[in-house]
Amino acid sequence: MNWTLALPELVLSVCGLAILVFGVIPKKDTSLACTMAVIAAFVGTGVLILSQQKGTAFGGQYVADDFSAFMKLLALAAAAFSLLLALDWNEKEKLNRFEFPILVLFSTVGMMVMISANDLMSLYLGLELLSLPLYVLAAFDRDNPRSAEAGLKYFILGSLASGMMLYGSSLVYGFAGTTNFDRLADALSAEAGVTAGVIVGIVFVIAALAFKLAAVPFHMWTPDVYEGAPTTVTAFFASAPKVATVALLVRVLTDPFGEVVSQWQQIVVLTAILSMLLGAFAAIGQKNVKRLMAYSSIGHVGFILMGLAVGGEAGLRGVVVYLAIYIAMNIGAFAVLVAMRRNGRAVEAVDDLAGLGRTDPAMALAMAIFMFSMAGIPPLAGFFAKIYVLLPAIEQGFWTMAVIGVLSSVVSAYYYLRIVKVMYFDAPVAGFDVRPAGVSVVLAGTGLFTLFFFLFPAMLLDAARHAVAAIIG
């Protein structure tokens, strides 16, 4: 049975239940204490993951290896940082209810179940446990029609994706005879095992995961949901769930479906190319920073999928490294978005950043670092992220995809640099309100990482190599 392998998930869930009880009972506002308790639970879970044994548990439904440990730590860090950002913002927007951190916590439990899924059933349950709190969080500002609309839109389209996932899983189960990843790999390794039904099922599963990832043919919900949801929720949407979904996609496509790589490779290549192009061109006309970040995230997902399409040790390492660096840049950029508040009201237009270089030089410098890094300008971290994805693509002969990647990166540099231009060269409007301490901490951490990554790349690269070795070997 070996249930102790799942100790991090169990401990985090039990902490969630305890914090829920703690938050309900007192009459006064407990949101600050609950947020701190949830962050502490994340840290504790991280320590447990570091000391976790490796292996499979629960009759092969759960797997713990270096890959899952790396991805879980990344997801936990992203969730903890987004909670840190949410502290002050939620209070100012009167969203400081204690359920917020608890929903984030249960969503993170869902991510960990997904990352460790070794069976189509645990995959689906993890995905649902991840998504359901996200629907609620998107509508968390329930008196704001935009937020309610975002929640409803996300819920309807998300349940459609869940339906596709279930349909695909049932087809795979029906034609291959098992839901376990190891046994699926065995079944598909034989020539006779690869039937049309299985392939249709795989396509449905990939489509559902691409939906959660907001890759291009399934990206329609992203800009509206990112814009409508409260900014702190958007910061969470754009970071931690991506880690879990990418981890799951990597595991599903290399582990059980690795034998039928020729069947799904074209799909992933096409999705990657379309995502990069749309991320580059659609963001150009955006006036709202949150919408712009939504399209930017679609573009980054395209690059991540490029590494996945190339596959192999180098390609997957590119995926893992890109993901880690993307999370850091993204959380940092959203920290700036969270700090955009003038006279007590949150503002979110690109033009509101005008003159930030003079009114708040430190934050403008951090934002400039993130924007240059996202555009892929050396020696910032984003440049290395792109190079670790592009090099394997060129080595493996995916020329079209690599060329489109470089070109779309050039196009997207336009709107990243436009933000820098607005900050430093436009006439200043009134300065923002004093930036909260949590935002400064996040800005400093992610900014230093992005700026000085090139001095110490070995740590992340080593960790990524171990993680990928666990899933390939």
Add this chain to the structure above:
Amino acid sequence: MIAALAFYLFASILIASAVMVVTSRNPVHSVLYLILAFFNAAALFLIAGAEFLAMILVIVYVGAVAVLFLFVVMMLDVDFVQLREGFQRYAPIGAIIGGILFLELLFVLGTWQFAADAAELRLSPTPAGVSNTKALGRIIYTDYIFLFQAAGLILLVAMIGAIVLTLRDKHHSKRQNIAVQVARTSELTMAQPALGEGIRREDILRPLPPPSKAPKPVAHHGHGHDDDHGHGGGHH
């Protein structure tokens, strides 16, 4: 022999009540027939030896779902005349879709084949000493405990979400304060109001008068202390 008789009895009542669910004019009668149908289906499960499913059917469907239906039908004033409007117009489309589904069913049944060893497998005995409740429990609580707990968390999140999105905390909503209730003294106060005045100040809830105009009571009778303990609504 008796089992066969019981089967035909329950099956015919089941079909008859199912027909009545669809045809009866009063929706409340429909729901009541539905409950009858559930009970008969449970009896059929019992005959087949699936006692757990029978109990689940009664507990979950009759106990919860059907009662919920009944509440919905009785509380929401559904206008069935309006619902039937346009029946003539949409009937052909409905008939076409129904016909297609019927044809598909025919195709499926026409090509239906039993697996070669199905007949033998059907007759293979269940292992001795394992009731099907126990077997289901083993699967759910031992083999799939991880997934079972994850599903439980999903339901918990759904509950939290429903509360977060809908609960509005009213400041003047009246709540039971157990500590205050328990701390109440049980001494009995006999009031002797003047004829026609009624009891004015005992532990009777009534709306507070405007604070500025409230006249201070001149003197207290009976009570040793003048704070009213217990209900915050009582006034002097």
